Amino acid sequence: MVSAATSSPTFAGADIDVTSPSIQDSAHSANDTGAQIDIQGVSHWFGSRQAPLQVLDGVDLKVAPGEFVALLGPSGCGKSTLLRLVAGLETATRGTITQDGTAITRPDPSRIVVFQDPTLYPWRTVRDNVSLGLQARGVLGKERHRVDAALARVGLSEFADAFPHQLSGGMAQRVALARALVNDPRLLVLDEPLGKLDSLTRLAMQSELVELWQRAGFSALLVTHDVEEALFLAQRVIVFSPRPAKIVAELHVDLPYPRHRGDARITELRHEALRHLGLDASW
Numbered sequence: 001m002v003s004a005a006t007s008s009p010t011f012a013g014a015d016i017d018v019t020s021p022s023i024q025d026s027a028h029s030a031n032d033t034g035a036q037i038d039i040q041g042v043s044h045w046f047g048s049r050q051a052p053l054q055v056l057d058g059v060d061l062k063v064a065p066g067e068f069v070a071l072l073g074p075s076g077c078g079k080s081t082l083l084r085l086v087a088g089l090e091t092a093t094r095g096t097i098t099q100d101g102t103a104i105t106r107p108d109p110s111r112i113v114v115f116q117d118p119t120l121y122p123w124r125t126v127r128d129n130v131s132l133g134l135q136a137r138g139v140l141g142k143e144r145h146r147v148d149a150a151l152a153r154v155g156l157s158e159f160a161d162a163f164p165h166q167l168s169g170g171m172a173q174r175v176a177l178a179r180a181l182v183n184d185p186r187l188l189v190l191d192e193p194l195g196k197l198d199s200l201t202r203l204a205m206q207s208e209l210v211e212l213w214q215r216a217g218f219s220a221l222l223v224t225h226d227v228e229e230a231l232f233l234a235q236r237v238i239v240f241s242p243r244p245a246k247i248v249a250e251l252h253v254d255l256p257y258p259r260h261r262g263d264a265r266i267t268e269l270r271h272e273a274l275r276h277l278g279l280d281a282s283w
Contacts, residue, residue, distance in 0.1 A: 020181045034066030035099050035110060036221035037086060042095035044081055055081050057244040059095070063187075068213055068220040070230035072273060073240030079223040080191050086221060087113050087189050091168035099187070109133075112185040116192040118176035120164040120257070124227065127151065127160040130178045148266070150182040157183060170201035176210070188213075190222040194229070206232055210257060227273045231266050232259055249276040 044056040054079035063069050071079045084090045085097055088107040091231055097104045099111070120129045130148045134140040140147075152156050154174040162250040164172060173193060180188060194202045194209075210233055224230050230237045231253055251269055259266065 006233060033184065033186060033217035035063075036065050036094075036101075037061075037063040037187065037219065037221070038098045038101075039086070040096050040098075041084075042082070042085065042092045042097060044078070044085065044090075044093045054244040056092075057246050059245065059247060061238060061247065062087055063219050063221060066217050066219055067236070068210075068222070068234045070222045070224060070234035070237045071169075071240065072224065072227060072230050072237055072277065073245055074242045074277065075225065077188055077240050077243045077268060078245035079240060082190050083113070083191050083221060083223055086187075087111050089113070109183065110186040111189060112180040112187070113189040113191060114176055114180050114193045116195045117173045118177055120172055122164050125161050125163055126167070126175050129164070129175055130182055132179060133182060146182050150178040151213065154178045154208070167203070169197050170205055173188075173197065173205060177209075177212065181212065184216060187219045187221065190220060192223055192225070196226070202229075207258070209233060214257065226260065226271050227277075228266070231269050231273070232261060236258060237269070249273070 028047040039059055039061040042056055042059045043054065045054050047053045059082060061069075071082065073079050081090075085092050086104065088104045088111065091105060099108075104111075120126075121132075124132075127147055130150055131140055131144070134143050134146065148157065151160055154177050156171065156174055156178065157177070159167065159171065164175075167175065176193070190209075194205050197205060206229060220234075222230070222233060231251075235253055237251040237253060238247055240246065240249065241248045249272070251273060253269060255263060255265055
């Protein structure tokens with residue numbers, strides 16, 4: 001599912017460039033288009049005053065323009081809650097979250113969420129699913145070319161007229177990514193977007209996601225339970241404690257792209273991440 005506010009997604013508008021810059025150029029393009037996110041002293045509770053449940057405890061985190069940051073932590077610790085606060089889908093109980101210096105108080109088309117389930121409308125073709133945001137904003141007529149550009153970006157041009165039931169799981173998630181990218185969001189919020197894919201498709205999609213990030217230059221904030229996935233994709237990996245989530249470690253993945261899963265540095269960082277998660281005894 002892709003959402004900027006409700007079940008009817010909205011998206012920001014800007015021209016899509018389907019050319020693929022080199023890896024060396026990606027940092028430059030990222031700084032031109034990605035959002036800066038500042039999370040300061042954020043704590044959050046659910047429930048009533050009589051029975052509050054704290055899920056976040058004093059989180060401080062900055063995401064630089066064009067940076068790819070992954071969040072790791074035990075299931076249910078509050079990672080996805082933090083994503084919802086960054087997206088503006090909820091307001092933090094305590095603390096502030098800003099985008100480029102402006103407080104995030106509600107959803108905005110410049111921040112798009114991609115969830116684990118692509119949630120495509122089964123009666124709409126791939127092209128029509130991708131065009132939902134433009135249609136909702138009333139600009140589809142003059143911006144229709146952007147849909148084809150987004151489909152080309154995720155390698156689905158030949159499936160534009162297919163229906164969701166004709167797609168594999170990986171293809172359906174690429175449609176969700178195209179729906180998010182059609183208007184060049186400045187921040188992509190990724191909540192386990194590859195979690196339901198089979199292992200081989202997931203590995204392929206990880207590489208595709210890195211390429212999309214390098215081409216488009218958006219900032220990315222990813223929640224995943226897969227340590228290797230976090231290290232393969234992100235420039236920084238933030239490790240959280242059990243609920244209520246606190247940051248217990250920050251790992252800098254000082255490796256160039258494309259990365260190799262057998263790299264000794266990946267293995268070293270994996271052990272470090274598992275140690276902070278209390279899971280290193282079996283490695």
